[in-house]
Amino acid sequence: MVRFAARTGWDLTENHHAKVLAEARATGKALIDLTESNPTRCGLADAGPLVAQLGHPRGGRYEPSSLGHPVARAAVGRYYAERGISVDAGWVVLSASTSEAYGWLFKLLADRGDEILVPAPSYPLLEFLACLEDVTLTPYPLLREEGWRVDLGALERLSGPRTRAVVLVHPNNPTGTFVRRDEADALAAFAAARGLALVVDEVFGDYAHGALPQNRLPSFAGHTGALTFVLSGLSKVVAMPQLKLGWIVVSGPEAIAAEAMKRLEVVADTYLSVSTPVQLALPEILGARVPVQRAILGRVQENMRVLDEVLAAAGGATRRLPVDGGWYAVLAVPRWHDEDGWVELLVREEGVIVHPGYFFDMPAEGFLVVSLLPEPGAFADAARRLAARLSG
Numbered sequence: 001m002v003r004f005a006a007r008t009g010w011d012l013t014e015n016h017h018a019k020v021l022a023e024a025r026a027t028g029k030a031l032i033d034l035t036e037s038n039p040t041r042c043g044l045a046d047a048g049p050l051v052a053q054l055g056h057p058r059g060g061r062y063e064p065s066s067l068g069h070p071v072a073r074a075a076v077g078r079y080y081a082e083r084g085i086s087v088d089a090g091w092v093v094l095s096a097s098t099s100e101a102y103g104w105l106f107k108l109l110a111d112r113g114d115e116i117l118v119p120a121p122s123y124p125l126l127e128f129l130a131c132l133e134d135v136t137l138t139p140y141p142l143l144r145e146e147g148w149r150v151d152l153g154a155l156e157r158l159s160g161p162r163t164r165a166v167v168l169v170h171p172n173n174p175t176g177t178f179v180r181r182d183e184a185d186a187l188a189a190f191a192a193a194r195g196l197a198l199v200v201d202e203v204f205g206d207y208a209h210g211a212l213p214q215n216r217l218p219s220f221a222g223h224t225g226a227l228t229f230v231l232s233g234l235s236k237v238v239a240m241p242q243l244k245l246g247w248i249v250v251s252g253p254e255a256i257a258a259e260a261m262k263r264l265e266v267v268a269d270t271y272l273s274v275s276t277p278v279q280l281a282l283p284e285i286l287g288a289r290v291p292v293q294r295a296i297l298g299r300v301q302e303n304m305r306v307l308d309e310v311l312a313a314a315g316g317a318t319r320r321l322p323v324d325g326g327w328y329a330v331l332a333v334p335r336w337h338d339e340d341g342w343v344e345l346l347v348r349e350e351g352v353i354v355h356p357g358y359f360f361d362m363p364a365e366g367f368l369v370v371s372l373l374p375e376p377g378a379f380a381d382a383a384r385r386l387a388a389r390l391s392g
């Protein structure tokens with residue numbers, strides 16, 4: 001009998017949500033999916049011309065370079081420079097996605113059984129990645145009553161001898177918050193004092209909903225207070241997850257950052273996972289981001305305006321939580337039903353699919369999460385049905 005590794009012994013049976021959804025689909029009723037966050041399915045800009053760049057003959061030669069092709073690393077440096085952030089291309093490491101970059105950083109930083117502090121609430125991406133690297137995730141709370149500020153006291157209490165890194169999603173998904181500058185400095189000081197690395201996921205960094213207040217930090221890229229890894233990639237920056245290109249920007253005290261680069265280079269060299277055509281097309285691809293981001297921000301803001309309007313018209317029993325950025329809205333809903341109850345009711349009776357708050361590890365019951373990317377006609381229709389149902 002073949003024995004599989006225990007780390008892959010997942011329970012893969014269909015969960016309750018999947019069953020409810022399958023039943024609803026089987027009735028043949030049209031459903032509006034407010035969990036849709038795949039930008040290539042939301043009727044946004046035509047990606048065809050950019051995808052065509054991958055067919056350029058320059059991609060026909062294979063000259064592998066572990067940290068990434070110099071042309072591509074320089075393009076990432078320029079992307080930050082255009083945002084007013086100074087990043088030397090020598091500190092950029094390319095990967096096939098942010099998810100892969102997380103995996104590489106866990107390999108770099110943690111031995112089997114070591115711990116990584118992760119924010120709660122946040123996007124549920126890391127559980128499987130951590131499991132595959134045999135590391136343990138320890139959630140630390142973000143304080144809702146303080147605008148989702150990092151609970152530094154809790155971080156101190158939760159960090160132990162086996163803690164290796166603190167993950168921050170910035171702006172956070174789904175709460176949409178950018179950290180304050182003083183909070184960033186305190187986090188870096190905490191990490192440096194404990195010998196921890198900061199892993200900052202900035203995939204939504206270009207999607208602030210307006211001018212960021214002066215006291216908010218736009219990016220951790222280049223922050224030198226602690227060993228810092230900033231993650232981002234084409235999934236969100238140009239809304240093209242199918243291109244499979246992400247990156248890590250390394251910074252921190254010079255000697256330790258240089259050591260991290262040397263080790264990461266070996267990790268990256270082991271996989272060489274980013275395709276040559278996408279690397280060589282990166283200058284054109286990143287150069288095309290402005291209209292893409294403008295279209296997405298326009299979509300997100302228009303859908304949010306409609307959502308607020310219909311919620312207000314429905315009497316205010318359900319509120320949208322404030323956000324600084326991102327593609328999601330969090331709704332604080334009445335507690336007549338628990339989150340599963342609401343999700344089920346909305347699918348069965350209104351034909352609208354939403355996420356329960358607990359999917360994102362919200363601190364209490366009573367939240368639903370919706371994507372703001374869907375096509376506006378369908379979104380408005382679903383928002384009206386939601387608002388009516390969530391108001392009694």
Ligand SMILES: Cc1ncc(COP(=O)(O)O)c(C=O)c1O
Binds near residue numbers: 169201235241246
């Ligand atoms: C916060 C966050 N990080 C990372 C990812 C995954 O990005 P990638 O496609 O680069 O792996 C997502 C995907 O939605 C995300 O929401």
